Amino acid sequence: MTVTQTYRVSAYNTSKLSENKIHDDTVARRFGFSGGLVPGVDVMAYMMHLPVEKWGRNFLERGLIEARFVKPVYDGETAELTAKESGGVLAIELHSRGDLCATGSASLPTTAPRVAIDDYRQVPAVAERKPVGPSSYETGKWLGTIPRDWSGTAATDYLADIRETDPIFAREGLGHPGLLQRVMNKVLVDNAILGPWIHVGSRMQLLSAAKVGDELTARAKVTGNYDKKGHRFVELDALVVANGTTPLAHCWHIAITQPREQAAA
Template structure:
């Protein structure tokens, strides 16, 4: 049986206008053929997470599985409509904006979270000195770490406002939004190289435990692929996001174009 989920409408917000990634800058993004700066994919994925959180609540935060693929950009100030349809326990999710399909994905609620140990993922420190990205930055099989970061107090509240999250489970019960784990995955890239404009393409995330607001988050990531496709340079990561250096909270696969063909050819 198929059932429709109550749709969710978001006024999209570009949280990364001032970031190093100039793909979020209007002027630079237009040079790559876009209408303006892109709303970060990790934040579009956070919009998508509203539906499974609304449906499954704490259970999703503790053991939910979500995957997303970004098809077209979502732009600052535009309306993004997030819709969902459930069939046989699978919630299919779509994001549309300006009459275009921008992202697709799915979410499920496994009966239990998989058991993953810290020892399954090698701990690595981020590079001591970041250098401009090159062929060695994300070498196949390389282990990468991140600078620890906690989103507590005002930072946690600001994050919820930035991603337009209104579900009370976060503010009232003190849980971290799992969209923060996606931001940590982006940090794997930016904490280990100086990048030009780059694009988050898609992610798959198995939640392992519900993190709390203020937990210090890091990632232990291994490069599983590095390849050229249609002139773009892609990197794929397999990572464990860890809270407070001891609790695995998410197992993530992350795909990004770290050098768009205009940059790769320069």
């Protein structure tokens, strides 16, 4: 039997003023977009609403979700999400402006898989970031992040930014898993000075529920660095860790770190 869930959210570009100018209207148009892109990590956060609505805290403790971003989502536009359940798997689609913008899936494993924290090397972020180049993300290289927490008003402000209305986060003092995706972006940002760049997809196996105020870091290995259609892609395999001891999520992250510039459409 197929069961359908729906969710609508007014998209919000949280990164208009960020270092990544792909979120700036003027720069994004130079790359062929209509305006600044809503960050992929926030689009993925919209998608997480549906499995959290279905499975609650169980999903936050051991859920599996993946997302692929097909077309941009723009600030102020309505994002319409559907999730069709079949065989215990939610097939998720996000449409905006009449276009299919993101696809993905979510499921709830019986137990969270065991991931050995010692299998992921802990290294600091670079002491001094340099402009992105061939040595920034060499395949096989280990990367770390500057520790970050979202405590107090930062946690509630984040929920407002992604338009999350599920009460479970405030009621149980939990961190939204979208924050773990932000940490994955930090792997790239904390280790090189990037120009405009684009997050194109992720897969995330949750291992434990994050708590508000956790200090979050990532231990990441570069598993891919290649050119495709003029874009430079980087792939990461990482463990996001709370307070230096608790694995929260095993993540696979794909980004275009150096997009091909093109005339605006």
